Amino acid sequence: xxxxxxxxxxGAGPGGYVAAIRAAQLGARVTVIExxxxxxxxxxxxxxxxxxxxxxxxxxxxxxxxxxxxxxVQGPVTYDLARMVARKNKVVAGLVKGIATLFKAWxxxxxxxxxxxxxxRTVTVAETDGAVRDVQxxxxxxxxxxxxxxxxxxPIDGQQLLxxxxxxxxxxxxxxxxxxxxxxxxxxxxxxxxxxxxxxxxVELMARVLPLEDEDISSTTERELKKRGVTxxxxxxxxRLERSPTTITAHLKDGTQVAAEKLLVSVGRGLNSGGIGLxxxxxxxxxxxxxxxxxxxxxxVPGIYAVGDVVGKVMLAHVASAQGKVAAENIMGHxxxxxxxxxxxxxxxxxxxxxxxxxxxxxxxxxQAAGQNPDQAxxxxxxxxxxxxxxxxxxxxxxxxxxxxxxxxxKILGVHIVGAHAADLIHEAxxxxxxxxxxxxxxxxxxxxxxxxxxxxxxxxxxxGEAIHQARRKDVVKP
Numbered sequence: 001x002x003x004x005x006x007x008x009x010x011g012a013g014p015g016g017y018v019a020a021i022r023a024a025q026l027g028a029r030v031t032v033i034e035x036x037x038x039x040x041x042x043x044x045x046x047x048x049x050x051x052x053x054x055x056x057x058x059x060x061x062x063x064x065x066x067x068x069x070x071x072x073v074q075g076p077v078t079y080d081l082a083r084m085v086a087r088k089n090k091v092v093a094g095l096v097k098g099i100a101t102l103f104k105a106w107x108x109x110x111x112x113x114x115x116x117x118x119x120x121r122t123v124t125v126a127e128t129d130g131a132v133r134d135v136q137x138x139x140x141x142x143x144x145x146x147x148x149x150x151x152x153x154x155p156i157d158g159q160q161l162l163x164x165x166x167x168x169x170x171x172x173x174x175x176x177x178x179x180x181x182x183x184x185x186x187x188x189x190x191x192x193x194x195x196x197x198x199x200x201x202x203v204e205l206m207a208r209v210l211p212l213e214d215e216d217i218s219s220t221t222e223r224e225l226k227k228r229g230v231t232x233x234x235x236x237x238x239x240r241l242e243r244s245p246t247t248i249t250a251h252l253k254d255g256t257q258v259a260a261e262k263l264l265v266s267v268g269r270g271l272n273s274g275g276i277g278l279x280x281x282x283x284x285x286x287x288x289x290x291x292x293x294x295x296x297x298x299x300x301v302p303g304i305y306a307v308g309d310v311v312g313k314v315m316l317a318h319v320a321s322a323q324g325k326v327a328a329e330n331i332m333g334h335x336x337x338x339x340x341x342x343x344x345x346x347x348x349x350x351x352x353x354x355x356x357x358x359x360x361x362x363x364x365x366x367x368q369a370a371g372q373n374p375d376q377a378x379x380x381x382x383x384x385x386x387x388x389x390x391x392x393x394x395x396x397x398x399x400x401x402x403x404x405x406x407x408x409x410x411k412i413l414g415v416h417i418v419g420a421h422a423a424d425l426i427h428e429a430x431x432x433x434x435x436x437x438x439x440x441x442x443x444x445x446x447x448x449x450x451x452x453x454x455x456x457x458x459x460x461x462x463x464x465g466e467a468i469h470q471a472r473r474k475d476v477v478k479p
Contacts, residue, residue, distance in 0.1 A: 007331060008033065008123050008137035010115045010276065013040020014317040015308030016143030017099055019324030024106035026332040031135050032108060033115035033125050038099040040145055042317040044092055045165040050188060052088040053168065054348055057195030061350065062395075069395055079196050082171045111135065117277030120301055124277075139303050139331045142283075142291060143324065144272040146309035153238070154180065154265040160248045161241075161263050164189060174198050174261045178250055180238055181266035182209035184347050187221060189264055191350040194228040201231040201258050203250070208234055210347070214359040214416040216382070216402055221349055221418060224398065228350070233258075271310050288312055295337045297327040305331065314343055344430040346423025351399055354426025357414030357433060363404050379407045381439070381462035383455050385419045387469045390450035396420035401459035403429075403439065410438035410463075421452055428456050439463045 005028045009016045012034035020030045037044045060077045067073070103110055113127035115135070123135045148163040150156050158166050164185055173196045179186045182204035194200045202209070202225070209225065209232060210218045222232055233256065241263075242249040249259045271289045278285060284292045284300040290312025297305045305327040308320035322338050329336040347353035358366070364374035385391040385399035399419015405412055415429035432442050443460035447453050458467045465473040 004029065005139065005332065006031070006137045007139050007141060007328070008115075008135045009141040009143060010123065011040065011143035011145055011308070012038045012099070012110070013143060013145045013308060013320065014042050015145070015320030015324040016040070016141065017103075017324075018321040019141050019143060019307060019328045020108050021102055021106055022325045023328035023332060024108055026328065026334070028328070028332060030106070030108045031111060031137065032103070033111045033113060033123060033135065035112065035114040035128065038096050038103075038110070039092075041147075042320075043095055043099075045168060047317055048095060049088050049092055049168045050164070050192070051348055052091045053084055054188065054192050054195075054350070056084050056087075057192055058350060060195060065395060079173065081173050081196065085169055085171065088168070116275065117281045117283070117304075120281050120303060139305065141324070141327050141331075142276065142299070142304065142306040142310060143308045143320070144276060144310050145320075146269040146271050146315065148265075149268060149270040151265065151267070154241070154263075154267075156265060160243065160261075161265060163265060167193070167262075167264055176260040177201070177262045177264060178248070178258050178260035179203065179264045179266055180250075181268075182206075182232070182234070183212070183266060183268075184210070186264070186266035187225065187349050188347065189266070190225055190230050191228065191348075194225070194230045195350065199229070199231075199260075201233065201260065203236060203238060203252065203258070204232075204234045205237045206234065210353075213347075213353070213355065214402060214414070215361065216400060217353055217355070217416045217418045220398075220400055221353065224349070224351065231258075269309065269315065271312055273310050286312065296330040296335075297323050297338070298330065314340060316343070316345055319343060339434075342430055342433045344426045346426070348423065351396075351419045352422045354417040354422035354424070354429075355415065356426055356430045357412065358404065359414060359416070360402075360404050363406075363413045367406075377407055378413075379405050379463050381405070381459045381464075381467070383458035383462055383467055383470060385452070385455060387458065388450070388452060388455055390452050390454070391420070393450065394420070396452075399455075401455040403442075403456075403459045403463055405439045405463050410440050412437070412439060412442070415456070415459075417455070419452070419455075425453060425456065428453060 007023050007028045007030050009032045012032050020032045024030050113125040115123045115125045118124045176199040179202040182202050190200050190202045208218045209222045236252045236254040238250045240251045247259050248263050273289045291306040307323035309315045326336040344356040363378050367377040381403040383401045386397040391397045402416045404414040412433050439460050447457045461467040
């Protein structure tokens, strides 16, 4: 398409606003339609707000152990949740303003309102001031995201039964909190509110918390949650709720009863593909309501693209942004695709988690399906934070680096880190996988000392039983 191409984008979350800026960089005229705040759920009610609050609890944790390190702080650590929320709101507002400034710099038009497809090149917008207008464009990008589901068995009321959005804006620390679901969101909020002093119980249907993560990482997280006073109930579910004006009691399948002041429903998200005119123009969706797209992020209707959570692939903000760039570039005549096999991710529990690639279980299942012996085709290296001089110096000794590799090629299949700054550290592993570096190459790269990143080197060395700062492995026999 020419540089005069007009692109209309439905949604200004991390997929939509990034697509808008990239398209403008490539010379497009861009109109973004968004009924809520710029930045979407991630910026306003998800990634950034929760991390702003968690950072305060993490700081409090450091202060609590500071006396052993020689820093004496008088009195107990206490939290003012109202002030924490006010600071969180200030951080969010600044970032939202930043997106608006970028839109202005790139001459991107922002239409405040709800949009729906009228035909293959027209979006009808019900503006927030009551006006209705049509936006005609050469190409359309759908970036409507996902939302909290309102399940019949857990009727959200914003008072006792809450979503994570509600928990981000409480003005008072609840005495007790029951969390349904021990996935990423559930575990992050368990860490946050247990840190604030709330008695937290978390219920998970599967056999362990973070059931989609590597088992070593999951078990470490569960142990640390329990150390924080969190009651973890796995392998069970809520069968019914009993409510009073001050308490909500969950009756679990195993016969346990849990009473709490507040209940967080953290059991997945619904895709925002309804009510936006997909049927009107013939855009096809899958069984979960996900918009079907090809490798270029184009839907089944030429000229209409979709990115982010609404396509149901990898529901992470940075994946939405990558997809947004790819959609914009393809619209503007370039060729681009998203590489889904190397996507780093962070989970902001305390301590936090970083991961990329497959888990050990997934790796073993794949090679077994290919007719190979997992014990021969898969090798694993581990290194604990406690073996790092930097971790000992800073007091951040809880944690683990885990590397999963293919044998004998040394191809890196997955890396999982739990511990301080894990979500930052994982990017070395992601880059190594992106460029095809082997375990031996990572182990052979000189890492600065003293740093936490040395744990990646040591874990890579441990694949062959050669980690310098770790006791000799009996299962590795050298000639």
